[in-house]
Every structure is written in structure tokens, then in C-alpha cells.
Amino acid sequence: MAGVSASARGSSAASPAPGAAFIFKKALISALVALVLFSLMIGVRTEAGSDGQLTYMTRFGDLAAMVATVFGGSIVVELLRQWWGPVGTIRIVPPSVQSGLALARRGIAPVLLVFTFLVPVIFYNERYILDLGILVLTYVMLGWGLNVVVGLAGLLDLGYVAFYAVGAYSYALLATNFGFSFWICLPLAGILAAFCGVLLGFPVLRLRGDYLAIVTLAFGEIIRLVIINWQSLTGGPNGVTGIPRPSFFGIPLTPGDDGLAARLGIEFSTTHRIVFLFYLILALALLTNWVTIRLRRLPIGRAWEALREDEVACRALGINTTTTKLTAFATGAMFGGLAGAFFATRQGFISPESFTFHESALVLAIVVLGGMGSQLGVALAALVMIGGFELFRGLEQFRMLVFGLAMVLLMIWRPRGLIGHRAPTVFLHHSQAISSDLVKEGHG
Amino acid sequence: MDYFAQQLINGLVLGSIYGLIAIGYTMVYGIVGMINFAHGDIFMIGGFIALISFLILVSFGLTFVPVILLIVLLVAMLITALYGWTVERIAYRPLRHSFRLAPMLSAIGMSFVLTNYSQIAQGARVKPVPPIITGGYTLHEGVDGFVVRLSNVQIIVVITTIVLLALFTWLVARTRLGRDMRACEQDQTMASLLGVDVDRTISMTFVIGAALAAVAGMMYLLYYGQVDFFMGFVAGIKAFTAAVLGGIGSLPGAMLGGLLIGLIETLWSAYFSVEYKDVAAFSILIVVLIFMPTGLLGRPEVEKV
Numbered sequence: 001m002a003g004v005s006a007s008a009r010g011s012s013a014a015s016p017a018p019g020a021a022f023i024f025k026k027a028l029i030s031a032l033v034a035l036v037l038f039s040l041m042i043g044v045r046t047e048a049g050s051d052g053q054l055t056y057m058t059r060f061g062d063l064a065a066m067v068a069t070v071f072g073g074s075i076v077v078e079l080l081r082q083w084w085g086p087v088g089t090i091r092i093v094p095p096s097v098q099s100g101l102a103l104a105r106r107g108i109a110p111v112l113l114v115f116t117f118l119v120p121v122i123f124y125n126e127r128y129i130l131d132l133g134i135l136v137l138t139y140v141m142l143g144w145g146l147n148v149v150v151g152l153a154g155l156l157d158l159g160y161v162a163f164y165a166v167g168a169y170s171y172a173l174l175a176t177n178f179g180f181s182f183w184i185c186l187p188l189a190g191i192l193a194a195f196c197g198v199l200l201g202f203p204v205l206r207l208r209g210d211y212l213a214i215v216t217l218a219f220g221e222i223i224r225l226v227i228i229n230w231q232s233l234t235g236g237p238n239g240v241t242g243i244p245r246p247s248f249f250g251i252p253l254t255p256g257d258d259g260l261a262a263r264l265g266i267e268f269s270t271t272h273r274i275v276f277l278f279y280l281i282l283a284l285a286l287l288t289n290w291v292t293i294r295l296r297r298l299p300i301g302r303a304w305e306a307l308r309e310d311e312v313a314c315r316a317l318g319i320n321t322t323t324t325k326l327t328a329f330a331t332g333a334m335f336g337g338l339a340g341a342f343f344a345t346r347q348g349f350i351s352p353e354s355f356t357f358h359e360s361a362l363v364l365a366i367v368v369l370g371g372m373g374s375q376l377g378v379a380l381a382a383l384v385m386i387g388g389f390e391l392f393r394g395l396e397q398f399r400m401l402v403f404g405l406a407m408v409l410l411m412i413w414r415p416r417g418l419i420g421h422r423a424p425t426v427f428l429h430h431s432q433a434i435s436s437d438l439v440k441e442g443h444g
Numbered sequence: 445m446d447y448f449a450q451q452l453i454n455g456l457v458l459g460s461i462y463g464l465i466a467i468g469y470t471m472v473y474g475i476v477g478m479i480n481f482a483h484g485d486i487f488m489i490g491g492f493i494a495l496i497s498f499l500i501l502v503s504f505g506l507t508f509v510p511v512i513l514l515i516v517l518l519v520a521m522l523i524t525a526l527y528g529w530t531v532e533r534i535a536y537r538p539l540r541h542s543f544r545l546a547p548m549l550s551a552i553g554m555s556f557v558l559t560n561y562s563q564i565a566q567g568a569r570v571k572p573v574p575p576i577i578t579g580g581y582t583l584h585e586g587v588d589g590f591v592v593r594l595s596n597v598q599i600i601v602v603i604t605t606i607v608l609l610a611l612f613t614w615l616v617a618r619t620r621l622g623r624d625m626r627a628c629e630q631d632q633t634m635a636s637l638l639g640v641d642v643d644r645t646i647s648m649t650f651v652i653g654a655a656l657a658a659v660a661g662m663m664y665l666l667y668y669g670q671v672d673f674f675m676g677f678v679a680g681i682k683a684f685t686a687a688v689l690g691g692i693g694s695l696p697g698a699m700l701g702g703l704l705i706g707l708i709e710t711l712w713s714a715y716f717s718v719e720y721k722d723v724a725a726f727s728i729l730i731v732v733l734i735f736m737p738t739g740l741l742g743r744p745e746v747e748k749v
């Protein structure tokens with residue numbers, strides 16, 4: 001099949017570019033389809049009146065504008081496609097540019113890391129940027145955690161938010177009910193989430209890609225519904241309030257005499273806590289990154305990558321796919337749980353609202369955008385996504401529309417990720433000619 | 445006993461709606477091998493289009509209910525089918541030879557697009573309509589005064605489902621298109637070598653699935669008297685559960701699965717707890733996939749290397 005499509009592509013590239021008439025016809029068809037699609041949904045707006053009776057009004061202006069946009073857009077897309085040439089053309093980049101890009105690629109990670117360390121120093125007085133930084137870092141950590149499951153082990157997990165929720169609720173409930181401190185609860189939250197990961201992992205071991213995705217999605221929804229309905233434990237839709245703030249290893253960040261500021265002999269400021277939270281999530285994220293990089297060099301990491309590339313071959317080579325999948329789930333879930341505990345302590349309030357399917361999809365989109373497996377790619381993708389959402393804050397209602405379209409276009413245009421992608425860590429660099437004494441056919 | 449009989453009727457009606465959606469999932473999975481995640485939202489769009497065309501017809505002064513229903517049904521099926529076609533054309537066809545997770549992710553993106561699109565176009569509030577079909581029959585009146593009722597809406601939902609299912613089974617078993625579909629399901633490369641237009645067949649599969657989802661959307665509107673932009677998500681997952689339970693790829697299986705899911709959900713709500721009815725449906729999905737991945741009427745899947 002691949003051969004057939006490749007040859008078809010080749011012939012279309014050889015033939016002259018279609019003329020204006022063709023483009024016009026295509027745009028006209030698109031516009032007609034758009035007219036039918038949007039006729040009722042956009043051309044008519046329903047509204048419930050004051051007496052509860054549903055009325056409607058027509059919006060033919062909007063409809064015409066939409067159809068015209070589709071017509072124009074279709075022409076532009078077709079022209080762009082001709083200018084860009086057929087998909088799959090190899091573009092020759094001059095070697096000097098290539099080496100420059102390679103240098104930039106190697107340099108970007110340390111530069112980014114140093115910059116991140118300096119953010120609280122540079123933007124000390126800009127509360128907004130610090131808060132945004134904390135948010136981005138939380139998603140970087142979630143992305144890196146999910147990366148273990150999706151990027152390394154190749155298991156599509158649509159319910160990652162469940163572990164995030166488990167982590168957040170374990171900290172919130174342990175802290176508010178038993179008065180445990182953040183530093184005791186953090187590992188506990190991680191362990192509980194990892195336990196949930198194993199719990200989910202056990203039944204889904206036998207499932208393949210798509211089925212696995214749906215089951216994880218169902219699991220995420222079940223966790224959310226249980227949180228909403230188990231009111232006596234979780235407070236239901238009202239959530240948990242008054243979650244204690246973290247302490248600096250036992251020293252509270254309060255204006256009192258025993259607070260950190262008083263002990264250090266400096267003036268108290270609420271910014272201290274924000275800066276502390278910033279470095280806390282940075283440390284957690286870097287821990288995630290470090291553990292992932294180390295694990296990747298261990299046999300278990302190699303097994304994850306082998307599982308991603310080919311499950312059948314993996315089994316044939318004697319790798320225990322059961323433990324491999326379980327460890328991937330547990331590791332990813334643990335990082336999700338740690339991030340959840342951080343989320344709870346940062347917000348001081350959590351409710352089921354924060355743990356919807358959208359959140360899972362967002363983290364998944366970050367991993368996919370980052371190239372599934374590339375650590376740097378995921379970090380940059382989180383920055384782009386969360387930063388992008390902040391930039392277009394005014395267009396809040398179009399957010400999911402743009403997000404969904406971006407996901408579709410990304411899959412069509414660069415299915416292996418926008419920023420980078422991870423090739424297997426170990427592979428044979430060149431095929432070797434082996435003496436015919438060793439192999440029957442001659443070449444090995 | 446009367447209470448149980450009433451719940452049985454309600455469950456079967458709800459199950460018919462799920463079954464209609466499930467057919468779309470099962471057809472697409474059988475042919476393309478992907479979960480059409482946006483199918484639940486196609487169902488939601490179908491409900492909205494039925495609602496809007498109904499409003500317009502009523503405001504034009506049409507009062508004869510059967511004619512209204514017929515026109516609404518045709519309009520909803522037509523426009524929603526075009527939505528199905530467009531979604532396949534934009535989001536799935538370019539990915540046919542991409543890596544294995546790509547169509548799934550693209551489908552999730554499309555689902556967000558459709559949900560948000562109808563939220564922007566029609567607003568986030570629930571859209572209620574006055575009951576269109578009223579009346580019904582009293583089947584049995586118990587000594588304690590509990591009445592088992594079968595309303596006209598319920599009769600219409602069940603009859604429409606049966607007619608459509610018969611029509612559809614005929615389509616797959618007897619027509620040229622149905623033969624092409626079955627050929628593509630077995631081996632796309634071989635089918636294309638033998639002169640089957642694979643692209644067209646896959647498009648038609650999406651079109652038919654979307655048209656059936658539109659019928660389900662209209663039945664939902666008639667039965668519950670309301671639509672909202674978020675109803676596609678949960679209904680979609682439940683219908684997918686139905687498709688899996690019946691054996692994915694099997695048409696009678698999808699209908700059977702739909703009826704079972706409808707019954708389980710209704711009985712669970714009636715005898716245990718309404719709050720946990722979705723949890724029950726999702727748990728069934730997990731349990732079925734673990735212990736019976738081929739479903740009730742499905743064929744065992746052969747793993748090809």
C-alpha cells in the first residue's frame with residue numbers, strides 16, 4: 001500500500017501544477033459544503049426566552065462571512081500547497097546551516113535551564129510572570145511524567161489526570177484530616193498514585209493501542225465521578241478547602257516569629273512563598289527528568305523503548321511485557337501524583353473541576369507536540385501551549401476550538417511532533433558484511 | 445413487578461438510542477480500525493440540527509406532526525451525514541498511512557472542535573423543547589396504583605430503530621456498497637486491486653454512521669426534550685461500550701450491546717444509585733475488554749506480525 005501511494009505521489013509531482021480553474025472549482029465545492037454544514041448551526045441561533053420557550057433568530061451575515069472565509073481559505077491553502085510542493089520532498093539544507101542548527105540544539109537545553117533558574121531573580125517583582133512560570137513548570141512535570149508512558153513505552157494513556165487527581169486528593173485529605181506536613185505527604189502521594197497506576201495497569205495489560213486508550217479514559221472518568229459522588233470523604237463538587245501551604249522543610253513561610261523571614265532576619269514578603277513554590281516545582285520537574293534519563297539507560301528503559309517499537313518482537317526476545325508495562329504505568333503515575341500534591345498545596349483548594357478529560361488531553365497534546373519521547377521537546381511544548389493559552393486569554397471561548405484544530409493539523413503535518421522526536425537510544429549504526437562462513441546467504 | 449416492567453421499557457428505549465450510535469463506531473472500527481472519537485459529537489450535532497429544523501418548521505405554521513417528523517428526520521440525516529463526510533475528509537483521510545496513534549489523536553482534536561463549535565454557535569445552555577409527541581398507552585395498572593405506561597415517543601423510537609436496522613442490514617448484505625464495505629474490512633489492498641474504490645467506501649461508511657447518529661440525536665431530542673453541547677461525550681463513550689460489548693465490527697452486536705447497556709444503566713439507576721450510573725457503564729467497558737475482548741458476537745482478532 002505504501003508503495004502504491006508513493007508512486008501516485010511521484011506522478012502528481014511530475015505533472016504540471018493545476019491551473020486557476022481547478023483551484024477555483026475546488027474552492028467553490030468547499031464553499032458549498034460549508035454552506036450546507038453551517039446553514040442551520042450558524043445561520044440560525046436558538047435562545048431560550050424568559051418564559052422557557054425556545055425561540056430562534058437568523059444570522060445570515062455570519063453565515064455568509066463563514067462561507068466566504070472557507071472559500072478564500074481554500075484558495076490560499078491550495079496555493080500554499082503548490083508553493084510548498086508535494087509532501088515528502090527532501091529539502092536540502094546547506095551544511096553550514098545544519099551545523100549551526102545542531103549547535104543551537106545542543107546549546108538550548110543548558111541556556112533554558114539557567115534562564116529558568118534565574119526567572120525568580122529577574123522577575124522578582126512580577127507576580128504574574130512567577131505564577132505563569134509555576135503553571136508552565138507544573139505542565140512540564142506532567143508532560144515528562146506522561147512521556148514515560150506515552151513517549152517511551154508507547155502506551156496511549158487518556159486518563160493521566162486520574163493520577164494527578166489521586167496525588168492532589170491524597171495530599172489534601174491527609175493534610176486536612178491528620179495534619180501531616182507536605183514533606184511527609186509528597187512521597188505518600190507519589191506512592192498512592194503509583195499504586196493506582198499498577199491497579200489500572202493490571203487489567204489493561206492485554207489491550208492494544210486504541211482499546212488501551214479508551215480504558216484509560218474510562219478509568220479517568222471513573223476516578224472523577226467517584227470524587228464527585230463520595231461526598232463524605234472528598235467533599236463532592238465543593239472540593240477540599242484550607243489545604244496547608246508547604247513549609248521550608250518544617251519552617252513555615254509566615255510573617256510570625258518562627259517564620260523563615262524572621263529567622264533569616266529579613267523582612268517578610270508574600271513573594272517569598274511564590275519563589276519557594278517556583279523552585280519547589282522546578283526541583284520536582286528536574287527530578288522527573290533526571291529519573292527518566294537514568295531509567296532510560298537501565299535495562300527497563302531499553303525494554304520500554306523496545307515495547308514502543310514492536311511489542312511482538314519484544315515478547316519474542318524474552319522481555320516480560322507485563323512487568324515492562326506495569327513499571328511504565330507506575331513510574332508515570334508516580335510523577336503525576338507528585339505533581340498533583342504540588343498542585344494541591346499551591347492552590348490551597350481543589351475540586352473535581354480541575355481534573356476533567358480536557359486536562360488529560362492537554363498533557364497528552366504537550367507530549368505529542370514535543371515529539372513523544374524527547375525531554376527537551378516536551379518542555380518547549382509545555383511552554384508554547386501554556387504560554388499560548390495565556391497570550392490568547394481574551395479569546396477564552398475559542399480556546400478548545402483552536403486547540404482541537406491544532407491537534408488535527410499537527411497530526412497531518414508533523415505527526416512525529418513539532419519540536420523534536422526521539423529515535424531509539426540503541427540501534428545498529430551500519431550494517432556489517434559478515435564472512436559467508438558465518439551466514440548461509442552471504443551477507444548478514 | 446410493575447416497576448421492573450416499566451424500567452425494562454425505559455431501558456430498551458434508551459438502549460435503542462445507544463445502539464444507533466454504536467453502529468457508527470462499529471462500522472468505522474471494522475473498516476478503518478480506528479475509534480472515531482468524534483462520533484459522539486456527531487450525534488450531538490445531529491440533535492442540534494433536528495432541534496433547529498423543528499423550530500423553523502413550527503414557526504412556518506406546520507402543525508401536522510408526522511410530516512414535521514419526517515422532514516426533520518431527513519434534514520438532520522442529510523446535514524449530519526455531511527458533517528461525517530467532512531470530518532473524515534479533513535481529519536482522517538490524510539492520516540491513513542500515518543503511525544498508529546495519529547488517527548486517534550486527530551479524532552480527539554476533532555471532538556474538541558465539534559464540541560466547542562456548537563458551544564460557540566448555539567450557546568452553552570441546555571436547549572429545552574416542549575414535548576412534540578404526546579400521549580401513550582397504559583399497559584397495566586397495579587393494585588397499588590402504579591401504572592406501567594408505554595408512551596408514543598417510546599413506540600416511535602423503537603420502531604424507527606428496528607426499521608433502520610433492517611434497512612441497514614439489507615444495505616450491508618445485499619447492495620454493491622455493502623459488498624465493497626465487507627471487502628475493505630477484510631483487506632483494503634486486495635479490495636483496491638479488484639476495483640473497489642477504497643476511499644469512497646470509507647467515506648460512505650462515515651456518512652452512513654453519521655446519518656444513523658443523527659437519527660439517534662433526533663430520538664434523544666424527542667425522548668428527553670432537550671439537547672446541549674456536551675451530551676456527545678458521555679453518550680459517545682457509552683455507545684462505544686455498547687459496540688465493544690456486542691463485539692466490535694458486528695452490526696447485530698452493536699444493537700444488542702446498545703440494548704444491554706441501556707438496560708443496565710436504567711436498572712442500575714432504578715435499584716442502586718443514580719449518581720453512579722455512569723461509573724457502572726464505564727466499569728462494564730473495562731470488565732468486558734479485560735475478560736471478553738471480542739465481545740458477545742465478535743470474531744476473535746488475529747494478531748498479524
